[in-house]
Amino acid sequence: MTKKPKVRDDLTVVVLDGEAVIYDDETGDLHHLNTTATIVFQLCDGSGTVPELASDIAEVFAFDGAEMQRQVEALVEGFEDAGLLAGVERKRPEESVDT
Amino acid sequence: MSDTRKQARSKKARSPCMAKLDRLGWVASDWFDIEGYRLGVRSTSQPFSAWLRHSLADHEVEGPEDPDDTPIYSVVVEDGNNPTERRGSTKFHIIYYGTWDIVRTLDIQTLAKSLLHEIQSFTYPMRDDAVFVEASVMRLDGRTVLIPALFVKPLCEIGRRLQSSLDITLPGQMSVAIDPATGDLVCPEPMLRIAPDQERVLRALIPLDRAADPRAMIDDRVPVDLVLGWVREPHPLVRRGPRARAFYEYAKKVRNGHLVKADSIHALARVFERADYREFEYFSSKHAIDVLRVIGEGRDYDAHRTEATPVGASSAQDGSIDSEPRREGTP
Numbered sequence: 001m002t003k004k005p006k007v008r009d010d011l012t013v014v015v016l017d018g019e020a021v022i023y024d025d026e027t028g029d030l031h032h033l034n035t036t037a038t039i040v041f042q043l044c045d046g047s048g049t050v051p052e053l054a055s056d057i058a059e060v061f062a063f064d065g066a067e068m069q070r071q072v073e074a075l076v077e078g079f080e081d082a083g084l085l086a087g088v089e090r091k092r093p094e095e096s097v098d099t
Numbered sequence: 100m101s102d103t104r105k106q107a108r109s110k111k112a113r114s115p116c117m118a119k120l121d122r123l124g125w126v127a128s129d130w131f132d133i134e135g136y137r138l139g140v141r142s143t144s145q146p147f148s149a150w151l152r153h154s155l156a157d158h159e160v161e162g163p164e165d166p167d168d169t170p171i172y173s174v175v176v177e178d179g180n181n182p183t184e185r186r187g188s189t190k191f192h193i194i195y196y197g198t199w200d201i202v203r204t205l206d207i208q209t210l211a212k213s214l215l216h217e218i219q220s221f222t223y224p225m226r227d228d229a230v231f232v233e234a235s236v237m238r239l240d241g242r243t244v245l246i247p248a249l250f251v252k253p254l255c256e257i258g259r260r261l262q263s264s265l266d267i268t269l270p271g272q273m274s275v276a277i278d279p280a281t282g283d284l285v286c287p288e289p290m291l292r293i294a295p296d297q298e299r300v301l302r303a304l305i306p307l308d309r310a311a312d313p314r315a316m317i318d319d320r321v322p323v324d325l326v327l328g329w330v331r332e333p334h335p336l337v338r339r340g341p342r343a344r345a346f347y348e349y350a351k352k353v354r355n356g357h358l359v360k361a362d363s364i365h366a367l368a369r370v371f372e373r374a375d376y377r378e379f380e381y382f383s384s385k386h387a388i389d390v391l392r393v394i395g396e397g398r399d400y401d402a403h404r405t406e407a408t409p410v411g412a413s414s415a416q417d418g419s420i421d422s423e424p425r426r427e428g429t430p
Contacts (some may be wrong), residue, residue, distance in 0.1 A: 012361040014368045019343030023352060023364045026358060028425030032347035037418035076419040082422055 006046030144176035146304040154297040206312035229276035233352040238268035240395035242324035256382040266356040271314025282369025328378040340378040
């Protein structure tokens with residue numbers, strides 16, 4: 001809970017209508033994030049822990065705090081599994097967890 | 100690979116659809132080498148085969164040892180001499196790749212042009228002079244429209260009804276080339292050495308006068324005016340909608356992504372940023388005509404209006420990530 005997630009600098013990210021499509025040049029993989037996942041993704045800049053990110057989002061958007069914490073934890077785990085975060089080794093496909 | 104394994108693999112590879120296609124009455128098989136890649140074209144017409152061998156004489160090669168291992172186009176040509184009677188009152192010329200019918204037309208010139216384009220597109224996964232996407236293009240009310248390749252077959256199946264009701268030019272190619280710097284559709288440098296008199300030779304060999312059916316094909320640089328995305332909804336509709344899902348679907352269809360890498364994303368981003376966007380769903384040919392008319396007029400349409408979502412919902416939409424591993428380019 002104390003780690004501060006940060007997305008990799010070498011990803012190619014296109015945001016259209018609040019949703020992100022991400023290309024990973026290292027693997028050639030493509031990812032599509034819906035609006036909630038995109039908000040969390042864009043806030044993963046290494047400046048806040050997961051609880052801090054969840055609290056910020058809940059406050060700005062008037063969402064339920066506990067629900068937001070659950071969502072952010074799940075999404076950050078998904079970003080880790082997909083290899084989108086700096087300093088985190090991407091899980092092999094057979095180890096991936098659906099988010 | 101041992102002969103026994105080859106035979107087993109050959110038998111296993113023959114799906115019921117392919118077996119059915121195999122019985123259509125092929126009278127000619129021709130083989131070509133395109134930049135080191137071999138492919139075959141079989142057809143129901145000797146004159147058509149003669150035209151093809153003349154047009155691609157520089158690429159013609161002997162047949163492979165194991166034809167089942169070589170990609171093949173199957174071309175049904177209605178030249179009045181088909182040995183096998185086909186069902187259906189309208190005898191279309193058809194190009195199959197595997198069992199996928201990719202072109203269906205009454206116009207032999209369109210068939211020939213589309214086949215040459217298809218053979219040329221075999222080289223796209225090996226090239227990095229453009230971003231090549233498995234998608235198609237049509238003209239609607241004077242605008243250049245990018246459409247998913249999946250939409251081509253259902254569109255062309257009702258093509259004549261569409262042409263009688265709308266200002267539409269149907270698609271004629273199953274891949275497009277995009278300039279990553281501008282997002283324009285471009286005609287890539289030809290890698291096929293085609294006989295310059297091929298059109299004249301075709302008219303001489305198959306002098307049939309059937310319905311002209313010119314198709315939208317990219318012969319010169321052109322910007323995309325409108326991008327279409329196909330959504331799954333329970334009722335016919337046309338709406339602007341969020342573009343990222345459609346962008347993601349097109350990005351998955353890049354054929355040379357392993358070579359052009361992030362340029363593929365930049366190219367599609369330029370297309371989507373400059374063009375208008377609509378997503379649609381339909382269920383019948385009548386719906387298709389209505390939907391395309393609405394798209395051409397730049398309006399939205401919903402066959403089943405729903406209650407508006409209340410403003411200020413207190414819970415977030417659940418976050419989701421969809422991921423697709425990029426495939427290595429294959430023809």
